Amino acid sequence: MDIFVKEHKVFDLINNNYHLLPVINRFGVNLGNKDKTLNEICKINDINIDFFLAIVNTYNNKDYFPEKELKSFSPLMIVKYLKKTHTYYTNYMLPKLEKLLHKLIESDSSDSNQLIVIEQFYFKYKSELLLHIKEEEEKVFPLVEKMVNNKTYDAGFNIHSYEKEHSDVDSKINDLKNLIIKYIEPTYDENICYEFLVTLFRFEKDINDHARIEDNILIPQLLEIERAQNE
Amino acid sequence: MNKKVYILHRSAVVQNGLAEILHHNINCEVKLFESFPDFEIVSETLGDKYLVLVEDNQLNSSSFKSFIRNRNGVSVIKIINSFTQSTGNDTIYLYDNAGEIVNKVNVAFEQMTKPEKGEDTLSTREIDVLKLVALGYANKEIADKLHISTHTVISHRKNITEKLGIKSVSGLTVYAVINNFIDTSNINISDLL
Numbered sequence: 001m002d003i004f005v006k007e008h009k010v011f012d013l014i015n016n017n018y019h020l021l022p023v024i025n026r027f028g029v030n031l032g033n034k035d036k037t038l039n040e041i042c043k044i045n046d047i048n049i050d051f052f053l054a055i056v057n058t059y060n061n062k063d064y065f066p067e068k069e070l071k072s073f074s075p076l077m078i079v080k081y082l083k084k085t086h087t088y089y090t091n092y093m094l095p096k097l098e099k100l101l102h103k104l105i106e107s108d109s110s111d112s113n114q115l116i117v118i119e120q121f122y123f124k125y126k127s128e129l130l131l132h133i134k135e136e137e138e139k140v141f142p143l144v145e146k147m148v149n150n151k152t153y154d155a156g157f158n159i160h161s162y163e164k165e166h167s168d169v170d171s172k173i174n175d176l177k178n179l180i181i182k183y184i185e186p187t188y189d190e191n192i193c194y195e196f197l198v199t200l201f202r203f204e205k206d207i208n209d210h211a212r213i214e215d216n217i218l219i220p221q222l223l224e225i226e227r228a229q230n231e
Numbered sequence: 232m233n234k235k236v237y238i239l240h241r242s243a244v245v246q247n248g249l250a251e252i253l254h255h256n257i258n259c260e261v262k263l264f265e266s267f268p269d270f271e272i273v274s275e276t277l278g279d280k281y282l283v284l285v286e287d288n289q290l291n292s293s294s295f296k297s298f299i300r301n302r303n304g305v306s307v308i309k310i311i312n313s314f315t316q317s318t319g320n321d322t323i324y325l326y327d328n329a330g331e332i333v334n335k336v337n338v339a340f341e342q343m344t345k346p347e348k349g350e351d352t353l354s355t356r357e358i359d360v361l362k363l364v365a366l367g368y369a370n371k372e373i374a375d376k377l378h379i380s381t382h383t384v385i386s387h388r389k390n391i392t393e394k395l396g397i398k399s400v401s402g403l404t405v406y407a408v409i410n411n412f413i414d415t416s417n418i419n420i421s422d423l424l
Contacts, residue, residue, distance in 0.1 A: 114409045117420055121405045124424040175402030182396070183409060 003064065004056055006039035006049050013038070017060050019205060026084040027052060048073045055081060058216055059209045065216055075148055075221045078213070079141045085210050086133050093203050094126060100196040107189035114184050121179070125172040132169055144218070147225050170211075173204050234259035234340055235281035239270055239289055240310055245325065249284060249310075249332065256333040257340075267295050280304035282339050284323060287311050306339045353394060358412060360387040364400060365407035367423060 004013060010033050013020050028045050042049040051073035054066035101122060105115045177200060180193070236259050240246050246263040253261050262277070264270040267289050279302065287309045289295055299305055310323045320338045327335075353361065356377075363373045370388075374381040397403050401424040407413050408420055 112409075117405050117408050120421045120424055121401055123421070124401050171398040172402060175397045175399050175405075178396045179402065179405055179409075183406060 004038070004053055004060065006037060006042075006053065008038050009033070009035060010038070010041065013056060019202065019209075020056055020060060022088055022206065023056060023059055026081055026088065027055075048077060051077050051081075054217060055213060058213050062212070070217065070221055070224075075144050075218060075225070078218045078221070079144050082210070082214070082218070083137065083141070085206075086137065089203075089207075090130070090133070093199075093206070094129075097122070097196070097199055097203065100192065100199060104188050104192045104196055107192050108187055110185065110187035112185060112187070115188065118176070118179060118184065121172075121176060125169070125176060128169050128172065144222065147222060147229075150229070170207070173200070173207070176200065177204075235278060236261045236336065237264060237270065237277065237281055237283045238262070239264045239267060239283060239285040241265055241286060245286075245310070245312075249323075252329045252332055253336060256329070257336060259336075259340075267292060267298075271298060274298070280343065282306045282308065282336065282343065284308045284310055284336075304343070306343050308335060308339055353391060357387050357391050357394075360384060361391055361403060361407055362412050364388065364391075365404040365413050365423065367400075 002016070004016075010024065010029070010031065013024065027047050029041055029047070033041055036044075038052065039049055041047075042052050050069040054069040054073070057064045058066060101115075101119055105119060108115050177197065180197065186193070234257065236253055236257075238246050238249050238261065240249075240263075243265075246265075250261045250263060253259055267285075270283075271294070281304070283305060285295070285307060290307065290309045299307060308321055308323055310325070312325055314326055315324055320335050323332055323335055359377055360373060363376060368376070370381050370384045374384045377384070391403065392398055395403070395406060397406055404420075404423050408415055408423075
């Protein structure tokens with residue numbers, strides 16, 4: 001897959017990968033920019049273009065690693081971006097999934113409780129995800145701020161413990177897909193079910209790409225800071 | 232795995248011709264039989280995973296059909312003695328060229344050696360383990376209850392996850408509940424998750 005550069009336009013980005021729509025939105029970039037290049041748009045919106053490209057390319061391409069760009073923007077920018085992503089999950093994605101799941105249950109013509117159990121499983125997943133988000137916001141992000149500002153920080157929770165974290169939360173979303181696609185009796189409205197699944201797939205993809213930004217951008221930057229401070 | 236092919240055909244020319252083609256192209260063990268009864272007598276000694284190439288009139292006999300029914304490791308390719316050619320992989324025609332025959336046999340072997348992934352029927356023992364996992368028991372407790380080793384419990388759990396495609400304990404619990412493996416009339420399901 002191609003790598004996006006500053007001469008590209010928003011249309012190139014979205015036409016290539018429409019999953020980038022919410023990503024550019026997190027930067028405050030709207031549609032309707034006519035033929036402006038990404039570079040021009042970033043200038044207008046006061047966005048670091050290297051940072052913008054590092055994020056969209058990491059998001060767009062699993063094998064992309066922004067080695068050169070890493071030094072040209074602050075980890076604090078990433079934290080700000082990640083927080084916006086969290087807000088997108090909690091304020092938009094999760095409520096949307098819940099609404100669809102609720103509609104799906106209402107459409108069920110049988111008297112089985114299968115979908116109710118699925119909903120309970122979903123809520124279990126949600127509570128773990130929210131806990132994970134809370135951990136990041138309350139522990140990881142403040143740690144990043146302290147590291148960047150060269151302040152001392154509690155060695156008990158460091159980047160190395162953070163590196164290993166996300167995993168079980170990921171397997172639950174996969175289990176949810178599996179249960180619905182393979183095992184639930186299809187006594188519901190199919191179109192609602194498909195819409196729920198498509199939303200779930202989109203959400204899963206976004207979460208995975210979000211995790212990759214943490215692993216490929218944030219953590220290498222923090223390790224670099226740590227190395228510099230130890231010298 | 233040592234590949235085994237058994238050929239059931241009345242014609243010695245066909246038997247030996249097929250055997251010759253297979254020997255030249257596939258590393259496998261070939262045995263020849265004239266009829267199903269000859270084959271059946273020794274069948275117990277032939278292992279439980281093999282491919283049979285069988286003349287179509289014998290294939291359709293009720294004795295062959297009932298023989299094959301409960302043998303999951305056995306794959307069948309039928310041999311049709313007529314001058315037609317086809318694209319199907321489960322049939323060999325006498326006028327197929329050697330390459331086609333080799334290809335069909337190879338495809339059959341590939342399908343046989345595929346692990347039964349995605350096969351979602353759990354064994355009775357696996358269901359026993361799944362029930363206890365769903366009820367929240369730890370591996371050690373499950374081992375004690377079922378009088379098996381913890382190691383065996385872990386291996387059952389691995390197989391269950393592989394068969395179902397479900398990894399998390401809560402996911403497995405949901406599977407157990409929707410399949411009525413556990414009685415939920417007196418439990419609050421969300422407590423189990």
